[in-house]
Amino acid sequence: MTHSLRIISWNINSLRLRLPLLERLTHEARPDIICLQETKVEDALFPLDAVRALGYEHCVFRGQKSYHGVAIASRIPLSNVEIWDVVGDASARHISAALDNGIHVHNLYVPAGGDIPDPALNPKFAEKLRCVQEMTRRAATMTQQPSILVGDFNIAPLEHDVWSHKQLSDVVSHTPIEIEHCHAWREAGAWRDVARHFVPHTEKLYSWWSYRARDWKASNRGRRLDHIWVSPHLYDACIAYESFPHMRDWEQPSDHIPIMLTFSL
DNA sequence: ATGGTCGATATTCGA
Numbered sequence: 001m002t003h004s005l006r007i008i009s010w011n012i013n014s015l016r017l018r019l020p021l022l023e024r025l026t027h028e029a030r031p032d033i034i035c036l037q038e039t040k041v042e043d044a045l046f047p048l049d050a051v052r053a054l055g056y057e058h059c060v061f062r063g064q065k066s067y068h069g070v071a072i073a074s075r076i077p078l079s080n081v082e083i084w085d086v087v088g089d090a091s092a093r094h095i096s097a098a099l100d101n102g103i104h105v106h107n108l109y110v111p112a113g114g115d116i117p118d119p120a121l122n123p124k125f126a127e128k129l130r131c132v133q134e135m136t137r138r139a140a141t142m143t144q145q146p147s148i149l150v151g152d153f154n155i156a157p158l159e160h161d162v163w164s165h166k167q168l169s170d171v172v173s174h175t176p177i178e179i180e181h182c183h184a185w186r187e188a189g190a191w192r193d194v195a196r197h198f199v200p201h202t203e204k205l206y207s208w209w210s211y212r213a214r215d216w217k218a219s220n221r222g223r224r225l226d227h228i229w230v231s232p233h234l235y236d237a238c239i240a241y242e243s244f245p246h247m248r249d250w251e252q253p254s255d256h257i258p259i260m261l262t263f264s265l
Numbered sequence: 266a267t268g269g270t271c272g273a274t275a276t277t278c279g280a
Contacts, residue, residue, distance in 0.1 A: 013280085014272055038280085040273065066273050067280090112280055124279090154280095211270040211280090255271075255280085 002264045004239055005076075007033040007105070009150035009226055011208075011256035015039040015071065019050050021250055025258060026054050029244070032075045033099075035107035037152045039069035046071070062092040070095045070107045070151075080104075084138075086131050087111060093131070101265055103234070106142065108135070108151035117175040125172065128154065132181045139189030146233035148263075149191060152256065153227050157182040158196065160204050161224035173223055191229035194261050198241040208256045209248055216248060228261045237263045 008031040012018050015036060026034070034056065041047070041063045051059055056073035060081045063069035069092045072078065078097035086094045086108070096106040110131050114124030132155075142149070155178045159165040168174040186193065199205050206222025213219045230238060240262040247257050 017272070038272095066278085114279090212268075214269080252271095 004262050004264045005033065006031040006260055006262050007035065007148060007150065007228070008258045008260045009035045009037075009107070009152075009228055010258035011037040011109070011152040011226060011254060013038045013040070013254040013256065015041055015069075016045075016047055018252070018254060019047060021247070021253070022051075023054055024250070025244070025247065026056075029242075029258070029260060031260060033105060034071075034073045035105065035150045036071045036073070037069070037107070037109040039063050039071050040066060041069055060095055060097050062095050064092045068092045068109055070109055072097055072105060072107050074099075076100060078105075084134075086134050087127055088130065089127075102146060104142070104145050104147040106147060106149045106151075108149065108153070110152065110154045112154050113172045113178075115172060117170065117172050117177065128172075129177070129181055132178075132185050136181070136185040136188045139185060139191065143189040143191065143231035143233075145231070147231040148234065148261070149189075149229040150227065150259075150261075152225055153182070154225050155179070155182045156223040156225055157186075157193075158201055158224075160201060161206070163204070163206075163221040163223070168223070173225060186229065189229075190232050192232075192235055192238070194228040194230055194238055194241050195224070195243075195259065197238065205243075206245075207243060207259055211255050226256055226259050228259060230261075230263075234263060237265070239264055 061071035113128035119126035207226035209216040
């Protein structure tokens, strides 16, 4: 009898503000490992006691004041913690750790990229592409070991990862150059896009809805920006994929919902 | 074509 583990990825958009939502999520989904992005808290102020009190004794994190920030909270021990400078400006966008079964967990927050999808005109878009290229460069090495790569990639790579493929083709997150970079990145590591392994490509699937919509559910103009990828070692270990769209209706929600992989050991 | 709303922080910036 093998046993299974659950891993969640969530852009929480301020960990300190949304600790109560994190608690509700843990009670509902009982994840073993939680990867958070946009914690928006510097390391000295990380609410370690509160996260441990939820049952996640093993926490690693890299934050900065106001922006970005990533964390891995786990019920099982973590080792071999690494923090990569994926953009070249030391912003807190990556952290990884190994589980005691040898699986490496990488948690990544790709730059959003600003509004203009041209690297020559927009330094933020250039930075986004550089980040994806850096992860592409590392992909083959990463997937030599059993690895799970999760996070907010800020790219919706497939036609039905956005509410309108046509209308978003010139909107940062779904432009042809980002999609091309994203596919090259995935293929460089033979990463499997877990959500699309379980949900047909013809079906709309989102993980983010803008705060700016009057009624996010009625307009339903979502995008799938958050991802869970696994290396070939773990293809057969993937049991289920789930997301939590009802959490977008909770009080003071993040604009992203958590996504979860269940995998066997 | 524009603006719409958040969060952290400071009265703006990033998303």
